[in-house]
Each structure stands twice: as structure tokens, then as C-alpha cells.
Amino acid sequence: xxxxxxxxxxxxxxxxxxxxxxxxxxxxxxxxxxxxxxxxxxxxxxxxxxxxxxxxxxxxxxxxxxxxxxxxxxxxxxxxxxxxxxxxxxxxxxxxxxxxxxxxxxxxxxxxxxxxxxxxxxxxxxxxxxxxxxxxxxxxxxxxxxxxxxxxxxxxxxxxxxxxxxxxxxxxxxxxxxxxxxxxxxxxxxxxxxxxxxxxxxxxxxxxxxxxxxxxxxxxxxxxxxxxxxxxxxxxxxxxxxxxxxxxxxxxxxxxxxxxxxxxxxxxxxxxxxxxxxxxxxxxxxxxxxxx
Amino acid sequence: xxxxxxxxxxxxxxxxxxxxxxxxxxxxxxxxxxxxxxxxxxxxxxxxxxxxxxxxxxxxxxxxxxxxxxxxxxxxxxxxxxxxxxxxxxxxxxxxxxxxxxxxxxxxxxxxxxxxxxxxxxxxxxxxxxxxxxxxxxxxxxxxxxxxxxxxxxxx
Numbered sequence: 050x051x052x053x054x055x056x057x058x059x060x061x062x063x064x065x066x067x068x069x070x071x072x073x074x075x076x077x078x079x080x081x082x083x084x085x086x087x088x089x090x091x092x093x094x095x096x097x098x099x100x101x102x103x104x105x106x107x108x109x110x111x112x113x114x115x116x117x118x119x120x121x122x123x124x125x126x127x128x129x130x131x132x133x134x135x136x137x138x139x140x141x142x143x144x145x146x147x148x149x150x151x152x153x154x155x156x157x158x159x160x161x162x163x164x165x166x167x168x169x170x171x172x173x174x175x176x177x178x179x180x181x182x183x184x185x186x187x188x189x190x191x192x193x194x195x196x197x198x199x200x201x202x203x204x205x206x207x208x209x210x211x212x213x214x215x216x217x218x219x220x221x222x223x224x225x226x227x228x229x230x231x232x233x234x235x236x237x238x239x240x241x242x243x244x245x246x247x248x249x250x251x252x253x254x255x256x257x258x259x260x261x262x263x264x265x266x267x268x269x270x271x272x273x274x275x276x277x278x279x280x281x282x283x284x285x286x287x288x289x290x291x292x293x294x295x296x297x298x299x300x301x302x303x304x305x306x307x308x309x310x311x312x313x314x315x316x317x318x319x320x321x322x323x324x325x326x327x328x329x330x331x332x333x334x335x336x337x338x339x340x341x
Numbered sequence: 342x343x344x345x346x347x348x349x350x351x352x353x354x355x356x357x358x359x360x361x362x363x364x365x366x367x368x369x370x371x372x373x374x375x376x377x378x379x380x381x382x383x384x385x386x387x388x389x390x391x392x393x394x395x396x397x398x399x400x401x402x403x404x405x406x407x408x409x410x411x412x413x414x415x416x417x418x419x420x421x422x423x424x425x426x427x428x429x430x431x432x433x434x435x436x437x438x439x440x441x442x443x444x445x446x447x448x449x450x451x452x453x454x455x456x457x458x459x460x461x462x463x464x465x466x467x468x469x470x471x472x473x474x475x476x477x478x479x480x481x482x483x484x485x486x487x488x489x490x491x492x493x494x495x496x497x
Contacts, residue, residue, distance in 0.1 A: 050358070050359040051342075051359055052342065052359045052360075052405035054405065054408060074403060074406070076401070077402055077403055077406065081401040081402070081403065082381070082382040082401070084403075085382065085400060096406050122395075143386065143470045143471020144396060145383065145389060145398045145401075145449075145471040146383055146401075148395045148397055149397050230470030230471065231470065231471065
């Protein structure tokens, strides 16, 4: 076994080109468990911990770019205006885990329970990857996450980060688990409003082979708000029946399985409850002057 | 591979298997047994150390990732001749029973009080959410944190 220690992205990409079989390691919060328990023995590992270029974020041309090496602790500290992302980040593991775990790790591991992933999906994020041979390319999150623990990353590529268009409007991330910390979610929901385009976007985690969007529910609530004039006049309230229909459609979008963390029925019910709460929070929040 | 780390202000180096964790490196290569090996999956916090000043589980850091970097362990918290005020508070409050989780808690509490000398009860609970104790039921640990915070703020 060999560990390569690049100090720059250029060096890291050159190493990945030379050793396409190499396993990248950043925070190590997933990979180290497999190493410690003897479940994985990669011949070569590339440590991305000291590749500074990956650990930054910026806003540019109406987009936000999130580097793959950004830890959840850094997101919580530096990005308070991105509330759903901060809520998801703060729900990851424990302080020790948040100090190490990265968004790139969530993307690379591609578990449907990765807490940052429903946020990226609800924001219509693109995943940016790079190789020495072909340079940078990006693809929508759903093209990158091809299945449970499967991605479209080529062997000579590294994940660079995620980019999404900045949108104005309230939103939240919430998840169900057995306690407030150190929990792999049983079900999670990210809901964001896009006020300019009169859209509501809902993404679900841990209730399918990969992250899911509840598109029918999204269209239903957006249309109901359009016909009642609620997009323009935020004081117009949404009838309970519409909220019920929305929550049921979110639950129907889930494709859960029974497993050790919960039954399919419980997960579906969880999606319904989380969706109803998330919509309620957002509707209340958009009546606040901050969004006017 | 040879890993060289600045540990508690001293540079140390040792040969290690490239796949070994920082925890294994500390315990089995450098003889620093303060950081405990319990879960090896980041759940329990018993192996908490600082890597370049950041609180981490040393079982989830590859020893090679700490190469040429700075690590502080629970051994680096204590002065040679006396306990740290946090350790004294743990003893006095009865926050130590079997003691296996204690080094991890001492490190996590020290990390918290460095950043926030007067943490609210909710802040303490969140800060210690990555450290498991199977004996105390946590209340005495929370008592110890508030005792230590009070004394450290008064400089006693």
C-alpha cells in the first residue's frame, strides 16, 4: 500500500492520471472506517487534505461554487446565508466528524444518506470534476449520482466541487434519526423556494437508491400558489388541502426500502411529515420582511 | 513509510504501515496511550486529538495525513506536575467512572472552552455530542464542564 501526498490540485490530478486505481482520501470519515475494519485495502491512496484549492468557496456570476474539500464545520462557520446547506452540515455526525468530513466526500461516496446531497439536488447543482487529460467538466447532480454508491466519475478524475445558481427564497433541510447527533438519516428533506421563477424544489435523501426530486409535488404547490396569486401576494394563505396534497405527493415520490434504520412505511411517513413542516416553515418565512 | 509528526511540541517519527490510522500510530508506534481505541469508526470520540489545532477523531485520520503536521494529544493537555483544571473538575464532579472515555472528553472539553469560555448548556451538549460515555449518564460530565468553565474564567 502506498499513500501519495500532493500539495496542489495539478499535482493531485497528475497522480490520479498515473494511478487511476488510486482511492482519494480527504476527511477519511467513510474510508478510514473501511480501512480500520479491513474491508478495503486500496493499493494506492491520494491524500487531498493538503490540496488548498479544493477547500474554498466563492460566489461568481450569480452562482456559488463549493470546493470539494470544504468541511462541514467550515460551511457552518462561513456560509450562514446558505441556510439549508448549513442545516444539513450541522446535522452531520459530531463536531469531530464535521471538522473532517467534506462535501466532496459525500459526492464521492454517493450514499443516498449523504446529508449535503439533498441540498445540492434541491439547488439544481452541477458537480464539477477534472482530469489531467481532459480538464474540467461538469454535469447535473443526477447525472453524477448514478446509483447507490455509484457515480459518473472517470478513473482518472477527481471531484473538484459543486456549483449552483443563486436563488432568492426561503428553504430548509431536516432529517429523521434516532438522536440529534451521530445519526445516519432515516429520511431527509430539503425544500427551497425560488421566488424569481415561482418554483418550489424538494429533494429527498435516504429514501431511494439515490437522491430523489419530488417533481409532481413541486409542480402542484407552485401551480396552486400561481392560481391563488400567492407568488405575488405573500399574505395569501395556502389552503390546508393543498398542503396535504403536497405532502402526500412528496411521500409518493419516495422509493424507500426496509432496512436496519427503518421500514419503508416509516420512511414514507417521515417524508410526508418533513415535507409538511418544511413547507410551513418556508411559507411563514416568506412573509417576513427579509425576503421582500 | 516513515511518518514525521510534531506531537505535543516535539517532532517524532516512526515507520508505519501506510494504511494505519493516526490513532494506531500514536499508540503502537509512539507509545502514547492516552488516546483510547474503542470504536475505530468515529462514533465514540475516545481517540480525540487536535490536528493542526482542529479537534478530530484520530482513528479517522490516516497517519500519513498527519505527516509533517502538528498533533496535540491528551498528554499535551496536562502540565507535568499537576492536573489541568478540566481534569480536576472531572475528578471532583465524579465525571469519571471506568475512565475509558475520559481522555477524549478532556480533549473535547478543552477544545470547547478554548473557543467559548462561557458555553450555554445547549452548546456544551452539542460540543460533546461526538463523545460517548457508557457509565456516567453524562450529568456529572456536564457538571464538570460548568465547574471547569467557571474556574478557568476566574483564572483559578
